[in-house]
Amino acid sequence: AQSVSQHNHHVILSEAASLELGCNYSYGGTVNLFWYVQYPGQHLQLLLKYFSGDPLVKGIKGFEAEFIKSKFSFNLRKPSVQWSDTAEYFCALTYGNNRLAFGKGNQVVVIP
Amino acid sequence: DSGVTQTPKHLITATGQRVTLRCSPRSGDLSVYWYQQSLDQGLQFLIQYYNGEERAKGNILERFSAQQFPDLHSELNLSSLELGDSALYFCASSVETGNTIYFGEGSWLTVV
Numbered sequence: 399a400q401s402v403s404q405h406n407h408h409v410i411l412s413e414a415a416s417l418e419l420g421c422n423y424s425y426g427g428t429v430n431l432f433w434y435v436q437y438p439g440q441h442l443q444l445l446l447k448y449f450s451g452d453p454l455v456k457g458i459k460g461f462e463a464e465f466i467k468s469k470f471s472f473n474l475r476k477p478s479v480q481w482s483d484t485a486e487y488f489c490a491l492t493y494g495n496n497r498l499a500f501g502k503g504n505q506v507v508v509i510p
Numbered sequence: 511d512s513g514v515t516q517t518p519k520h521l522i523t524a525t526g527q528r529v530t531l532r533c534s535p536r537s538g539d540l541s542v543y544w545y546q547q548s549l550d551q552g553l554q555f556l557i558q559y560y561n562g563e564e565r566a567k568g569n570i571l572e573r574f575s576a577q578q579f580p581d582l583h584s585e586l587n588l589s590s591l592e593l594g595d596s597a598l599y600f601c602a603s604s605v606e607t608g609n610t611i612y613f614g615e616g617s618w619l620t621v622v
Binding site: 442492495503 | 512541543545552553555558560565566568600602604606609610611612613614615616
């Protein structure tokens with residue numbers, strides 16, 4: 399069975415601090431991995447995705463993620479956060495017919 | 511704007527009632543997915559359609575049903591509503607298996 403684990407569900411940090419959100423997955427097949435962001439009151443937006451190739455993936459708004467196959471991880475990073483990065487972040491993988499399995503999310507609050 | 515359109519954006523209804531949520535996928539996308547987001551369950555996959563055919567079922571209750579029409583729009587029908595059905599219901603679409611999934615803005619359902 400597939401699963402996605404995200405830790406540190408609530409993260410509070412100051413502007414200009416660096417952010418790293420952990421994501422570990424369990425899946426027996428070829429894995430496609432995603433990070434989605436949900437700003438307050440809004441829908442899910444795709445931040446970045448990994449299908450194959452370079453394990454270091456760059457997304458929108460200065461985010462990047464690194465796929466480490468040996469660790470079953472796909473951690474999200476941003477070197478310097480802004481207040482506008484306050485949001486909930488979801489790691490996900492696709493399985494069987496392109497369904498998404500989501501982690502429980504990380505609520506990130508950036509203090510100005 | 512993801513290109514996935516959902517209506518209505520907000521809906522308040524009483525227990526025991528039936529509602530229909532509507533989704534128009536991105537132009538050219540053949541797959542439509544429905545997800546439920548609630549505080550206690552997180553993001554849960556409900557059901558997937560591909561070019562009018564049901565392709566996969568997830569944690570969808572028997573009181574809920576969906577369909578995809580020839581013009582590829584989809585409807586999610588929720589009946590005999592209970593308080594616990596209050597949630598944000600997302601529709602998403604993709605070209606087909608193995609492609610990125612894009613989400614609509616969601617339909618907020620409140621059952622009172």
